[in-house]
Amino acid sequence: MTSDTVSDLPIILLAAGQSRRMRGADKLLEEVDGLPLLRRQAELASAVTTGPVLVALPPAPHPRYRSLDALAVDRVPVADADEGMNASLRTAFAALPRGAPAAMLLLADLPELTKEDLRVVLQAIDLKPEALIWRGATEDGKPGHPIVFAAPLFEAFASLQGDGGGREVVAKAGSRVALIPLPGQHARRDLDTPEDWAAWRAERAARNSR
Template identity: 30%
Template sequence: MTAPSTSQVVALLLAAGASRRFGSDKRLARLDDGRPLLGTCLANARSAFADVRVVLRVDDQPAALGIAPDTPVIRSAQAHLGMGHSLAAGVRALADSPAEAVAILLADMPWLQVDTLVQLAARASAQHIVLPLCDGHRGHPVIIGRHFWPMLEMLSGDQGARAVVAAHPQAWICVPCNDRGTLLDADTPTALSQALRAHPA
């Protein structure tokens, strides 16, 4: 059941990358228990948030990626130019959302714990940027208040929300956690293998 505290947050799952470093479509890569990478990230997000939207490339087929028909999909026509373009397209498509903040989720971080997502969302507000803090390191996802959305809509290149977050440290709320999934991604096959050894299913 979705926690009531997450209703003020819309989740944006960025899954429009070209997987160049991975060498194949990492969204379909399998975890040790056979679950697909993207499918696992989406399932985790939907367990924590009432409103989850997935950003894809224009030519992606959601069904082929294991995305359920009832999942809202946002198309990024400039996804090939970098994550910043995908994030900007995703945020621009949220104009109809009443949410106070957006959780920016990456499609290669399947080890995030649902409880962590709920805890982060509980601290969200329109004026704040919420980040998990694990072992002294800031991790993902980042939840960005609506006040900062116009800045996200202007992003380009491959830096994502990093510049917006870095420019507003006074707005940060860092939430301590023990969730190593906030620091583990599967950017390359080697990274996936290492993460699976460190955090088996």
């Protein structure tokens, strides 16, 4: 895979979940860096590829669509989003352009990920030609996101059911998974409850005040 190919890989952004643990709020519309989190993540994805950015969303109408106004991303409604994450994966991978050699999968609820993190994972693809998956990891080696899947794995997403989050596809790759260390807990730090958000914002304010 050449560096030219890496620069135009499609990126899938998963944003069809229901934020059930937020008790009425929507975690993907919480503000991060002055933007709704979903828009921030979509802008990150758009900044690192010249390929399409596909955003898996609940069926319209939904407030998340407004947060993407004027962004050149492909909105991909997931008709059966209530089923769980695998419905989003089935739908989004089916919407990929034909002939894509690989695709990056990015969760919308990881607010510490940066453009540089995404680029580091994309650039690592050339370094592990025997791999089928290139996956961001925490600084202590725990696997997380983003994840790049090579095209031979795309078909496996078509039969996913439930809320496994694609773990079955990762398992199919066996040892052919390259972990790419990212700073801190960028690859795994998600915020699912109001308490998570409050704690994260307090941590961030403390870091910025030093």
